[in-house]
Amino acid sequence: MNRAGIVILISGRGSNMQAILEAARAGDFPAEIRAVISNAPEAAGLERARAADVATEVVNHRDYRNRTEFDRALMEKIDARTPDLVALAGFMRILGPEFIDHYAGRLINIHPSLLPKFPGLDTHERALASGAKVHGASVHFVTREVDSGPIIIQAAVPVLAHDTPETLAARVLEEEHRIYPQAIRWFAENRLSIRDGRVLLDGAQRPEQGLVAASR
Ligand code: GRF
Numbered sequence: 001m002n003r004a005g006i007v008i009l010i011s012g013r014g015s016n017m018q019a020i021l022e023a024a025r026a027g028d029f030p031a032e033i034r035a036v037i038s039n040a041p042e043a044a045g046l047e048r049a050r051a052a053d054v055a056t057e058v059v060n061h062r063d064y065r066n067r068t069e070f071d072r073a074l075m076e077k078i079d080a081r082t083p084d085l086v087a088l089a090g091f092m093r094i095l096g097p098e099f100i101d102h103y104a105g106r107l108i109n110i111h112p113s114l115l116p117k118f119p120g121l122d123t124h125e126r127a128l129a130s131g132a133k134v135h136g137a138s139v140h141f142v143t144r145e146v147d148s149g150p151i152i153i154q155a156a157v158p159v160l161a162h163d164t165p166e167t168l169a170a171r172v173l174e175e176e177h178r179i180y181p182q183a184i185r186w187f188a189e190n191r192l193s194i195r196d197g198r199v200l201l202d203g204a205q206r207p208e209q210g211l212v213a214a215s216r
Contacts, residue, residue: 004031004084004188009074009091010038014045015173016089016110016180021052023181030188034081037074039093055081061093071099078103085187088142089180097144105194107142108187110180112172114138114154119147124165124172135159135168136213137176139183141194150199152183152192155211175213 006024008017017036023029036049037057049056057077064070070093078086088109100107113123115138118130127135136156143149155175159168186192186201193200201209 001028001030003029005034005082006031006085006087006184006188007034007078007081007083008036008049008087008089009078010036010043010045010089011040011092012043012045012090014043014048014090016176017045018048018052019177020087020089020181020184021049021054023185025052029181029185031085031184034083035077037077039070039074039091045090067094067096068098071096075099075102085184087180087184094146095142100142100144103142105141108139108152108183109142109147109149110137110139110176111147112137112169112176114156115140115147115151122165124168127159128163128165128168133159135172137172137179139179141199150194150197151209152186152199153179153209153211155179155213157213171213175211179211 010017021033024031024033033054035055035057037059038046039059039061041058041060046056059074059077061070064073084106086103086107114136118126134156136154138151138154140151141149157171157175191202
């Protein structure tokens with residue numbers, strides 16, 4: 001099997017990265033992780049990647065004078081691995097237009113809300129404050145505007161009466177770990193296309209692109 005090459009970018013604990021690594025370990029997964037790159041040398045995910053025998057690199061944003069220089073250094077490290085796909089997994093730096101255009105159509109992100117609701121930070125706090133009864137996560141292609149590119153897959157979870165941002169985040173995170181490997185699988189199998197800003201799976205909008213988790 002010709003497996004698609006993936007580079008994962010992280011900034012922190014790397015649980016989504018771990019979910020992707022675990023999926024990739026299964027024999028039939030159509031993608032291989034070529035490297036994990038962090039902008040933060042202290043990211044716990046780096047250790048997890050090393051433990052899984054995956055190549056790691058650090059491009060510390062503090063070493064660069066501005067975003068353009070950082071983005072270019074990052075691009076160089078990524079391109080050295082010739083990936084088919086770049087997956088942001090808890091990567092906490094805003095990327096500039098040059099970077100985003102360079103990876104157009106092969107750069108994806110996971111965001112902890114049902115986009116277009118709650119782009120940006122503190123999504124669980126904001127979902128609770130809004131009184132929303134459902135919340136969730138989205139995997140989407142990255143475009144120049146933050147958290148607003150074409151959505152590949154979403155998973156919804158119930159918001160429960162006693163929820164705190166932490167309990168809600170944990171329920172959403174479980175779904176993140178399910179939908180991110182799924183999105184990568186579809187990408188690697190060449191089953192995704194974008195038409196009029198919408199992501200099609202096998203040429204159509206399909207029910208499995210929106211998953212509802214059982215309430216628990
Ligand atoms: C996840 O909730 C992800 O959706 C968000 O940041 C968090 C990263 O968690 N972008 P982890 O590093 O994957 O554990």
